[in-house]
Amino acid sequence: MYEGGVGIPATKSDRFDVRMIVAAVQRAAGTPDGMLALHEPVFAGNEITYLEQCIKSTFVSSVGKFVDRFESMLEQVTGARRAIAVVNGTAALHACFRLAGVQPGDEVISPALTFIATTNAIAYCGASPHFVDSSLRTLGMDAQALGERLDAIAQRSATGATNRETGRRIAAIAPMHTFGHPVDMDAITAIAAHWNIPVVEDAAESLGSTYRGHAVGSQARLAALSFNGNKIVTTGGGGAILTNDEELGQRAKHITTTAKLPHKWAFVHDEIGFNYRLPNLNAALGCAQLEQLDGFLTSKRRLAVAYDRAFAGVPGVAFVREPEGTTSNYWLNTILLDEAHADRRDAALTALNDSGFGARPAWTLMHRLPMFTACPRGDLRVAESIERRLINLPSSASIQAHDD
Ligand SMILES: *Cc1c(COP(=O)(O)O)cnc(C)c1O
Numbered sequence: 001m002y003e004g005g006v007g008i009p010a011t012k013s014d015r016f017d018v019r020m021i022v023a024a025v026q027r028a029a030g031t032p033d034g035m036l037a038l039h040e041p042v043f044a045g046n047e048i049t050y051l052e053q054c055i056k057s058t059f060v061s062s063v064g065k066f067v068d069r070f071e072s073m074l075e076q077v078t079g080a081r082r083a084i085a086v087v088n089g090t091a092a093l094h095a096c097f098r099l100a101g102v103q104p105g106d107e108v109i110s111p112a113l114t115f116i117a118t119t120n121a122i123a124y125c126g127a128s129p130h131f132v133d134s135s136l137r138t139l140g141m142d143a144q145a146l147g148e149r150l151d152a153i154a155q156r157s158a159t160g161a162t163n164r165e166t167g168r169r170i171a172a173i174a175p176m177h178t179f180g181h182p183v184d185m186d187a188i189t190a191i192a193a194h195w196n197i198p199v200v201e202d203a204a205e206s207l208g209s210t211y212r213g214h215a216v217g218s219q220a221r222l223a224a225l226s227f228n229g230n231k232i233v234t235t236g237g238g239g240a241i242l243t244n245d246e247e248l249g250q251r252a253k254h255i256t257t258t259a260k261l262p263h264k265w266a267f268v269h270d271e272i273g274f275n276y277r278l279p280n281l282n283a284a285l286g287c288a289q290l291e292q293l294d295g296f297l298t299s300k301r302r303l304a305v306a307y308d309r310a311f312a313g314v315p316g317v318a319f320v321r322e323p324e325g326t327t328s329n330y331w332l333n334t335i336l337l338d339e340a341h342a343d344r345r346d347a348a349l350t351a352l353n354d355s356g357f358g359a360r361p362a363w364t365l366m367h368r369l370p371m372f373t374a375c376p377r378g379d380l381r382v383a384e385s386i387e388r389r390l391i392n393l394p395s396s397a398s399i400q401a402h403d404d
Helices: 018-029 047-057 065-078 089-099 116-124 143-153 185-195 246-256 280-290 293-311 339-354 381-389
Strands: 082-086 107-111 128-132 154-157 160-163 169-173 223-226 239-243 317-319 333-337 390-393
Touching: 018 293, 018 317, 018 339, 018 390, 047 065, 047 280, 065 082, 065 239, 065 280, 082 089, 082 246, 089 116, 089 223, 089 239, 089 246, 107 116, 107 143, 116 128, 128 143, 143 154, 143 185, 169 185, 239 246, 293 317, 293 333, 333 339, 333 381, 339 381, 339 390, 381 390
Parallel strands: 107 128, 107 169
Antiparallel strands: 082 239, 154 160, 160 169, 223 239, 317 333, 333 390
């Protein structure tokens, strides 16, 4: 069986006190003057210059040189062969699932512990999510739980794998790199290859993270990024599809730009495409933001180290470190209360927010939401445990880490 809560002391610490959590955050991040947001953007580079250039060019909409430049910068930063900029991360995921061949009536294996976008994008294809458990180590899809679930319910078919219980085709596996911590891609990819199921990575939170020395997304057949205002770099709203497959890259560009055939003046479209184009105005902001990515990563790592140190002596609380063999972008810093103190999570959240720290709980697990309660799922006890005891801490790149 997979880890299932191993390593989490179930015994209560007499010394557990939410005030020690607030004090630890204060030690690492300083005492806020007002409210310290969970994550706010930093505009300290060429943002205004590029936006002004963009406006003066009159190319503010769906084509322009900033879109092309943003896409090549993304290819450089991630090492992916092709990057296709789109209007947001959810649209990137929707297009990725389409490109992976997800059809109405299919199932897509995804974690219950994720942001709604992963699950919604599956549903937009007319497919059903099929939830599997998460790992305590990565907070993402647990490879062993995935393998055990497929062994229990899947059978090989001409087109890959089918769920024996529902009769539906399992069309994709969609891991998500939670808060920037890379999932165990080698193990997940091996299981996916064994069953002949394509992998779509939700890398919305993990730009700048690496797995075994490679940028997250650089090895992907299909991965989705997000540049929403709360992500590590922002275009206001935006996203991108990453792929190492040139042909898929061309398909991705085609279906996200209304599937128009290239022609000087004629409007001919050869399939039902999407208007998922990222406006040039947003791409201009993105170029300025990507120039600062290394600096953001450095300052976020410094803050993570400070949190790690500050929580070292706090009873009943563990700081979540990057998984072995990876570097996390530490998009959102995370602590887990011991299971025995899970009933104090809301008290901790209240105390942190009352002290000016914009701390937040985990997302409500997907299988609890009314649209998805009837979806197939495996045992979700680790995800449910994480949900009970997780707290995200203020993590902006603008926070000056205090290391005593
Ligand atoms: C932010 C995010 C997305 C995409 O969100 P958009 O707001 O549509 O850009 C997708 N998945 C996860 C896990 C995210 O955190």
